[in-house]
Amino acid sequence: MEYKLTFKEYNEALKKNKLLGLKCNSCAAITVPPKMVCRKCASPDMDIVELSGNGKIETFTTVYVAAEGREGEVPYIIVLVALDEGPWIMGNLIDIAPSKATMELIGRRVKMGHKVFCGDKYSAGDGARPLFSFET
Amino acid sequence: MRKVAVVGVGQTKFSGAQEKTGVELFAESAMDALSEASLKPKDIQALFLGNCLGDFTEGQGMVQAFAADNIGAFGIPANKYDGACASASMAIRDAFWWVASGFYDVVLAGGTERAATMGTSLATRTFAMFSDSRYEYPCGITFPGVFAMLAHLYSAKYGIPLEKLKEQMAVTSVQSHRYGMLNPRAHFHKEITIEKALGSPMVSQPLQLYDCCPFSDGAAAVVLTSEEKAKKLTNQPVYIIGIGQASAGPLANQQEYLPRIRAREISSKQAYEMAGLTPQDIDVCELHDCFSIASLIAAESLGFFDFGQAGEAWEKGEAAIGGKVAINPSGGLKAKGHPIGATGAGQVYEIVRQLRGECGERQVEGAKIGMTDTLGGDGGTLCNLILQRG
Numbered sequence: 001m002e003y004k005l006t007f008k009e010y011n012e013a014l015k016k017n018k019l020l021g022l023k024c025n026s027c028a029a030i031t032v033p034p035k036m037v038c039r040k041c042a043s044p045d046m047d048i049v050e051l052s053g054n055g056k057i058e059t060f061t062t063v064y065v066a067a068e069g070r071e072g073e074v075p076y077i078i079v080l081v082a083l084d085e086g087p088w089i090m091g092n093l094i095d096i097a098p099s100k101a102t103m104e105l106i107g108r109r110v111k112m113g114h115k116v117f118c119g120d121k122y123s124a125g126d127g128a129r130p131l132f133s134f135e136t
Numbered sequence: 137m138r139k140v141a142v143v144g145v146g147q148t149k150f151s152g153a154q155e156k157t158g159v160e161l162f163a164e165s166a167m168d169a170l171s172e173a174s175l176k177p178k179d180i181q182a183l184f185l186g187n188c189l190g191d192f193t194e195g196q197g198m199v200q201a202f203a204a205d206n207i208g209a210f211g212i213p214a215n216k217y218d219g220a221c222a223s224a225s226m227a228i229r230d231a232f233w234w235v236a237s238g239f240y241d242v243v244l245a246g247g248t249e250r251a252a253t254m255g256t257s258l259a260t261r262t263f264a265m266f267s268d269s270r271y272e273y274p275c276g277i278t279f280p281g282v283f284a285m286l287a288h289l290y291s292a293k294y295g296i297p298l299e300k301l302k303e304q305m306a307v308t309s310v311q312s313h314r315y316g317m318l319n320p321r322a323h324f325h326k327e328i329t330i331e332k333a334l335g336s337p338m339v340s341q342p343l344q345l346y347d348c349c350p351f352s353d354g355a356a357a358v359v360l361t362s363e364e365k366a367k368k369l370t371n372q373p374v375y376i377i378g379i380g381q382a383s384a385g386p387l388a389n390q391q392e393y394l395p396r397i398r399a400r401e402i403s404s405k406q407a408y409e410m411a412g413l414t415p416q417d418i419d420v421c422e423l424h425d426c427f428s429i430a431s432l433i434a435a436e437s438l439g440f441f442d443f444g445q446a447g448e449a450w451e452k453g454e455a456a457i458g459g460k461v462a463i464n465p466s467g468g469l470k471a472k473g474h475p476i477g478a479t480g481a482g483q484v485y486e487i488v489r490q491l492r493g494e495c496g497e498r499q500v501e502g503a504k505i506g507m508t509d510t511l512g513g514d515g516g517t518l519c520n521l522i523l524q525r526g
């Protein structure tokens with residue numbers, strides 16, 4: 001069975017600020033990141049859809065100790081965002097100094113852009129991730 | 137299905153970076169485990185070994201074959217398990233099945249790792265490989281980062297002000313360090329205070345240094361046999377009476393369930409049902425406290441305390457030796473240490489010795505039933521074992 005939406009296609013789209021997901025024709029759930037089958041009902045019958053990238057922050061952290069090769073990026077904020085279409089997604093947050101991140105962030109509305117991690121010797125290429133900023 | 141016993145256990149001291157190889161560390165713990173049961177290497181019919189990062193730590197893949205040969209268990213089948221930090225527990229669970237099925241009578245299981253030898257930078261990179269590499273690592277996710285986000289979520293979801301939660305988290309670290317003092321094989325032998333924990337450097341907000349377990353080097357081994365064989369080998373068999381294991385996908389996809397770890401609830405339910413027991417029956421538990429907040433999350437999902445109330449339970453001493461359930465009397469991952477591929481076997485080592493009454497100053501009086509809880513990645517692998525004094 002052909003994989004409907006591969007990482008490569010998802011990644012290329014995200015680099016153009018398009019967040020692609022899969023909509024299930026059986027239960028209507030949205031699956032992102034893409035998988036072979038629906039994350040809710042396991043049906044493979046899904047269509048590619050473009051998601052808004054809008055949502056609200058569910059949780060966050062400011063990272064001060066980085067992995068090898070990413071020392072230059074700290075401190076940075078990681079967020080889990082509940083997209084308006086349902087799924088949660090991991091991304092980074094700009095618009096606020098990392099040292100100023102507090103519990104007040106939880107519940108804030110955000111919109112999506114993107115940023116590319118250029119990859120390292122382990123990562124088999126680059127990977128874009130959502131880069132969120134405040135909606136208003 | 138036959139009853140399966142643990143007849144011997146061994147564990148090296150868990151430590152910072154040291155010079156023994158992964159094979160050497162495992163060999164030491166394996167020989168100790170065998171000698172407890174007066175068994176010889178030639179008696180072992182299979183080896184199941186946890187090891188996740190041998191390739192990164194010392195350029196050694198397929199370590200299990202070299203380990204079997206090294207200890208004189210020549211020619212036996214040897215399997216390696218990679219479930220991140222839960223690797224050794226998976227190995228022991230599978231060893232259980234091979235003996236329970238009647239196919240083997242004597243299986244050696246365990247784990248070895250040199251996580252400390254890697255150093256913080258490479259260890260942080262390689263541990264992040266247990267998160268989703270394509271869809272989440274580009275964000276710069278780290279292992280503390282995962283649990284840091286769960287801590288904020290825990291605070292929001294259960295309505296516990298972050299400042300109060302952080303004090304409760306510090307209490308778990310203080311307790312673990314206190315017990316680590318009583319464990320000669322623990323990585324750390326130093327007491328800490330709440331003030332010291334709350335004043336330590338920030339790793340990933342809100343987790344500070346003393347909220348985090350160390351990267352450790354070490355190994356542990358467990359010999360499993362059939363009940364019939366165990367009765368001939370030891371007068372102190374400890375039986376494995378419940379096992380569970382479950383998996384999960386990327387952290388973000390666990391969404392509404394967080395900060396609870398769904399795989400843990402599936403896995404522990406299997407173990408409780410198989411044993412015919414409830415959380416109230418557990419006297420002592422070694423659970424996966426890779427971070428202080430992880431202790432609270434684990435203790436709640438295992439059913440020891442209500443959701444959102446584990447911190448208070450720790451403060452009241454309900455998780456201490458002599459409390460409702462003694463949690464991590466070994467010092468846990470926090471103070472005993474976390475050589476990831478060996479951690480689950482280290483937990484079984486402690487529980488077996490607790491059930492035999494051999495733990496001296498940190499002995500849980502009259503402990504009859506013990507449990508282990510081991511988490512790999514961000515809940516991607518979860519394994520639970522319930523053991524009973526024979």
Ligand SMILES: [Zn+2]
Pocket residue numbers: 024025026027028029038039040041042043
């Ligand atoms: Zn569906």
